Amino acid sequence: MLSREEYVEQAYFFRRLGEQLGLNAPAQDVMASVREEILAITKLPLAIDFMLDELRHAGLFSPAMLKLDHYFTPFQSYVIGEAEDDRGRFDLRIALEILRREAEYRAGNPSPQGIFLYQFESLCRNRLGYDRGLQAVAHDPTFNELWRQWILKIRHQVGTIDIADLIYVVSDYYPMVQARHHGGPSDRSSETEAAKGRRLFGEREGRIALANRRKDPQLLFASLHRQLGYPSVPQPNLMDQREELLPMLARRMERLETRLKLWEEERRGGIDLTQFYEKPE
Numbered sequence: 001m002l003s004r005e006e007y008v009e010q011a012y013f014f015r016r017l018g019e020q021l022g023l024n025a026p027a028q029d030v031m032a033s034v035r036e037e038i039l040a041i042t043k044l045p046l047a048i049d050f051m052l053d054e055l056r057h058a059g060l061f062s063p064a065m066l067k068l069d070h071y072f073t074p075f076q077s078y079v080i081g082e083a084e085d086d087r088g089r090f091d092l093r094i095a096l097e098i099l100r101r102e103a104e105y106r107a108g109n110p111s112p113q114g115i116f117l118y119q120f121e122s123l124c125r126n127r128l129g130y131d132r133g134l135q136a137v138a139h140d141p142t143f144n145e146l147w148r149q150w151i152l153k154i155r156h157q158v159g160t161i162d163i164a165d166l167i168y169v170v171s172d173y174y175p176m177v178q179a180r181h182h183g184g185p186s187d188r189s190s191e192t193e194a195a196k197g198r199r200l201f202g203e204r205e206g207r208i209a210l211a212n213r214r215k216d217p218q219l220l221f222a223s224l225h226r227q228l229g230y231p232s233v234p235q236p237n238l239m240d241q242r243e244e245l246l247p248m249l250a251r252r253m254e255r256l257e258t259r260l261k262l263w264e265e266e267r268r269g270g271i272d273l274t275q276f277y278e279k280p281e
Helices: 004-021 027-035 044-058 062-067 074-083 092-107 112-125 131-138 145-154 163-168 173-181 193-197 203-211 217-228 242-267
Strands: none
Touching: 004 027, 004 044, 004 092, 027 044, 044 062, 062 074, 074 092, 074 131, 092 112, 112 131, 112 145, 112 217, 131 145, 163 203, 163 217, 173 203, 203 217
16 A cells, blocks of 8 residues: 555546546657656656656556556556557546546545445446456455455356345345344344454445345445445546537438439449549559
């Protein structure tokens, strides 16, 4: 875990980088400019220098973040790597906004529950993939070995088992409900210390998860966001299709005119193929 000053400067760096990239400014110039604004007593300027070298040589800075695993978390590197993937549609500005809000949350009073739910919701809403995404989440320094084992376990269960059920069974509320159904004490006093240590979520999170079983997961995330106070996950802005309507109609009209012209030529005796031949120099 880093100090609060590091997370504050990271949040500022991701915010400024996203703002300047939205203006179509070159990434190298933006990072070099923002580097001068970062607090010099932190380690972020050194990390920016290393990312700048990687950006100049490879055109990407996610590989540099992977190498700086003592400073950037695997989740941060994974999100930027997905945004820089040419085969995907994940916007880099959305990725930077995700990391900015997470860094601001870490600079306050974060909880392992809030960090996991924020990172997991970011994977869900932006379709970043559960397998490699949860593997990156599991190696976050916030989580202890028990959290890490549970995250790697649900990596193969998400999609077949409701996330509300996965949270409910590892919450403090689960043994209370089970004891009530079996006629036992409704508190945790009868549990062993080992059983108590395996609970990752509190009674409040368990109640919310039980209330949202077999419902839209967005309702579960919205309730947990309000109660736990972790940041809301940024989502991509839907493009206004009306702006593309006129150019699309113009292209369709051009194709219709071409087809109509070819049909008329065929009715007059055949299509003159010489018009499609390449003219000699």
